[in-house]
Amino acid sequence: MFCRLAIIALLFSIAVPRVCESADPTAVLKAIHAVQKEGVGNKAATQAVKTLSAAEADAIPAVLKGFTGASPLAANYLRSAVEAIADRQLADGAKLPAGQIEELVWDRSADPRARRLGYELLLRVDKSAEKRIIPEMLLDPSPEFRRDAVARLIMMADEISADPAAVKTYQQALSGATDSDQVKHIAAALKKFGKDVDLAGHYGFLTSWRIIGPFNNEGLVGFDKPYPPEEKLDLDAKLAGQRGEVAWDEIGTEHAYGILDIAKSIAPHKGAVMYLTTTFESGDADDIQFRFGTPNAWKIWLNGELLFGRDEYHRGMGIDQYQVGGKLKAGRNVILVKLCQNEQKDSWAQRYQLQLRVCHSSGIAVHQSRFSAANTLRRKSNVVAAAAQTQETN
Numbered sequence: 374m375f376c377r378l379a380i381i382a383l384l385f386s387i388a389v390p391r392v393c394e395s396a397d398p399t400a401v402l403k404a405i406h407a408v409q410k411e412g413v414g415n416k417a418a419t420q421a422v423k424t425l426s427a428a429e430a431d432a433i434p435a436v437l438k439g440f441t442g443a444s445p446l447a448a449n450y451l452r453s454a455v456e457a458i459a460d461r462q463l464a465d466g467a468k469l470p471a472g473q474i475e476e477l478v479w480d481r482s483a484d485p486r487a488r489r490l491g492y493e494l495l496l497r498v499d500k501s502a503e504k505r506i507i508p509e510m511l512l513d514p515s516p517e518f519r520r521d522a523v524a525r526l527i528m529m530a531d532e533i534s535a536d537p538a539a540v541k542t543y544q545q546a547l548s549g550a551t552d553s554d555q556v557k558h559i560a561a562a563l564k565k566f567g568k569d570v571d572l573a574g575h576y577g578f579l580t581s582w583r584i585i586g587p588f589n590n591e592g593l594v595g596f597d598k599p600y601p602p603e604e605k606l607d608l609d610a611k612l613a614g615q616r617g618e619v620a621w622d623e624i625g626t627e628h629a630y631g632i633l634d635i636a637k638s639i640a641p642h643k644g645a646v647m648y649l650t651t652t653f654e655s656g657d658a659d660d661i662q663f664r665f666g667t668p669n670a671w672k673i674w675l676n677g678e679l680l681f682g683r684d685e686y687h688r689g690m691g692i693d694q695y696q697v698g699g700k701l702k703a704g705r706n707v708i709l710v711k712l713c714q715n716e717q718k719d720s721w722a723q724r725y726q727l728q729l730r731v732c733h734s735s736g737i738a739v740h741q742s743r744f745s746a747a748n749t750l751r752r753k754s755n756v757v758a759a760a761a762q763t764q765e766t767n
Contacts, residue, residue, distance in 0.1 A: 401421045401424050401425055402421075402436070402439040402451075404417045404418055404420070404421035405418045405421050405422065405425075405439070405443070405447050405450045405451060405454075406439075406442065406443055406444075406447050407447075408444075408446055408447050408450060409444075409446070410446065418447070418450050419450075421450075422450050422451075422453055422454045422457075425451075425454035425455075425457075425458070426453075426454050426457035426458060426461075428458055429458075429462070429467075430458060430459070430462040430467055430468065430469050430470060431470050432458065433455055433458055433459065433469065433470060433473075433474065433494070434470060434473040434474060434477060436451060436454055436455050436458070437451075437455065437474070437477055437483075437484075437487040437490065437491050438477070438483070438487065439451055439487075440483075440484035440486050440487035440490075441483070441484045441487070442484075443484070443486075448486050452486075452490055455490060455494070459494055459497070463497065463498070468498070469494060469497075469498055471495060471498055471499060474491045474494055474495055475491070475495055475502070475506075477491050478491045478492050478495065478506065479506075481513065481514055481515075485514065485515040485516075485517070485518075488515060488518070489515065489517050489518070492506065492518075506518075507521045507522050507525055508522065508525065509522075510522040511523065511526070511545070511546075511548065511549035512548070512549050512735075512737065513549075513735070514733070514734060514735040515735070516551070516552075516735065516736055519549050519550075519551070519735065519736075520552055520555065522549055523546045523549050523550045523552075523555050524555070526542055526543075526545055526546035527543070527546050527555065527558060527559065529542050530542035530543045530546065530562065531562070534562065534565075537566065539562070539566070540563065540566050540568060543559050543562050543563050544563070544568075546559055547559045547560075547563075547570065547575065549737070551576070551732075551735075551736035551737060553692055556570075556572065556575065556576075560572060572629040572630060573626075573628070573629060573630065573631045574738075574740075575738065576630070576631065576692070576730050576732075576738055577730040577731050577732050577738025577739055577740060578630065578631025578728060578729065578730045579631065579651050579653070579708070579729050579730065579731065580625055580626050580627070580628075580631050580633075581623075581625045581651060582623070582624050582625065582633065582649045582650065582651045583608060583621045583622065583623060583624070583649065583650050583651065584621070584622055584623075584624040584635070584638075584639065584647055584648065584649050584650075585602060585612065585614075585619050585620065585621045585622070585647070585648050586614060586615070586619055586639065586645060586646055586647035586648060587614055587615045587616065587619070587639065587642065587645030587646060587647055588600045588614055588615050588619075588645065588646040588647075588648075589615045589644070589645070589646065590644050590645050590646045590713050590714065590715065590716075591644040591716060592644075593684075593713075593715060595645075595646035595713050596646075596670050596672075596682070596684045596711075596713050597684075598646075600612075600646060600648070602648040602650070602709065602711075603648075603674075603709075603711070606650060606677075606707065606709060608621045608650075609621075615644075615645060615646075621650075624638055624639075624649070628728075630692065630728055631728045631729070631730065632726055632727070632728045633649070633726060633727045633728065634725070634726050635647055635712065635725040635726060635727070636714075636723060636724065636725035636726070639725075642714055642725045643714060643715070643716050643717075643718075644714065644715065644716040645713070645714050645725075646711060646712070646713050646714075647711075647712050647714075647725075648709065648710065648711055648712075649709070649710045649712065649727065650707065650708060650709045650710070651708050652705055652706060652707055652708070653701065653705075653706045653708060653731060653741055654704065654705055654706070654741045654742045655701040655702065655703060655704065655706055655739075655741070655742060656703065656742035657703050658700065658701060658702055658703050659700070659701045659739065660698070660699075660700050660701075660733075660734075661698070661699055661700070661701055661731055661732065661733060661739050662696050662697065662698050662699070662731075662732055662733065662734055663675075663680070663695075663696070663697045663698075663699060663708075663729060663730075663731060664692075664693040664694075664695065664696050664697075664729070664730050664731075664732055664736075665693075665694065665695055665727060665728055665729035665730065666690040666691050666692055666693070666694035666695070666726075666727075666728050667690055667694070667695075667712065667726060667727045667728070668686070668687050668688065668689060668690045668724045668725075668726065669686060669687075669712050669713055669714050669724075669725060669726075669727075670682075670683060670684045670685055670686055670712070670713035670715075671683055671695075671710060671711060671712050671713070671727075672710070672711040673697055673708070673709070673710050673711075674707075674708070674709040674710075675699040675700075675701075675706060675707070675708060675709075676702065676706055676707055677707070680697050680698070680699050681695075681697045682711070683695065684713075686713075686714075686715045686717070686722070687715075687717065687721065687722045687724070690724065690726060690728075692728070693736070698734075701739075708729075710727065710729070712725070712727055
């Protein structure tokens with residue numbers, strides 16, 4: 374039935390490739406994937422959704438798999454089709470292919486949006502799915518699933534908060550927690566038991582850097598101007614800076630959330646460009662994300678490759694404000710950040726800060742394979758102080 378409907382709709386209504394003789398809705402999905410902003414492809418995608426919405430329940434797994442590679446806009450179309458199929462079939466007393474849907478939910482390589490939608494469908498027909506699935510999602514790559522798993526453990530620990538056994542449950546919850554509200558709740562609860570949380574370590578913030586500058590950014594010329602650190606990274610070099618000769622110096626932070634406050638460490642800091650660099654030791658080649666916050670314009674390089682940049686000032690700052698993908702190589706990796714401050718004199722435009730962490734796409738921290746003895750000692754000696762801080766600037 375689905376194939377007949379798809380063929381009829383495609384032949385007479387939308388200009389996309391023909392559907393094959395099997396029940397594979399590939400051509401219909403292509404029409405939805407092709408939709409773009411400002412109405413491009415909207416007519417074909419709308420008709421394709423109508424076609425999918427008329428399908429039987431056994432088409433749901435294929436449509437869920439169609440989320441892979443879909444833009445956020447296309448994913449909304451696909452969600453609409455899946456929900457329409459499910460609503461109609463359940464209203465008619467038909468069954469959903471729960472086994473196939475659950476198989477997709479467990480597939481961590483599948484699109485997170487499809488997995489979550491599949492889970493929501495399962496809950497409509499099988500209330501036991503929550504108890505069966507969520508406890509296993511503590512380290513899942515999907516932030517939504519992981520949040521649910523963490524919330525479950527927090528609730529369990531809160532219920533026995535007067536018992537020292539709660540510590541183990543809170544610590545288990547912390548292993549999968551990346552959302553700041555959950556992490557703060559867990560850290561506060563553990564503190565009552567005399568257990569301090571190294572928040573910077575938990576998130577994977579990089580807290581020890583080398584810094585050089587300032588270089589000129591008056592008239593906002595600095596963002597596009599390649600100063601010497603971009604061309605050759607020589608930590609022994611002495612360079613011509615904005616106010617005279619500059620050299621690389623050390624800068625670090627004991628802030629609980631890894632915030633480097635350059636304005637309080639370096640002067641002058643208005644109309645200036647600063648470069649920061651650090652190394653990251655990785656045991657293996659690994660696809661990661663740099664997640665960071667800054668109110669300043671920035672560029673970031675990994676092992677000499679420019680990953681991304683944003684020429685914008687004073688739009689606020691927060692954890693994971695920006696997310697940039699990169700690939701670590703096994704061994705030593707060099708990170709370089711260019712941070713630009715403009716010349717605004719308003720009180721709210723004086724922040725010159727950076728917080729940067731390394732994590733997987735799940736948000737769970739990636740830790741270095743080894744630390745210098747000095748860094749390890751410094752971290753241990755400051756865990757208590759760091760855990761007690763509040764993140765005033767986030």
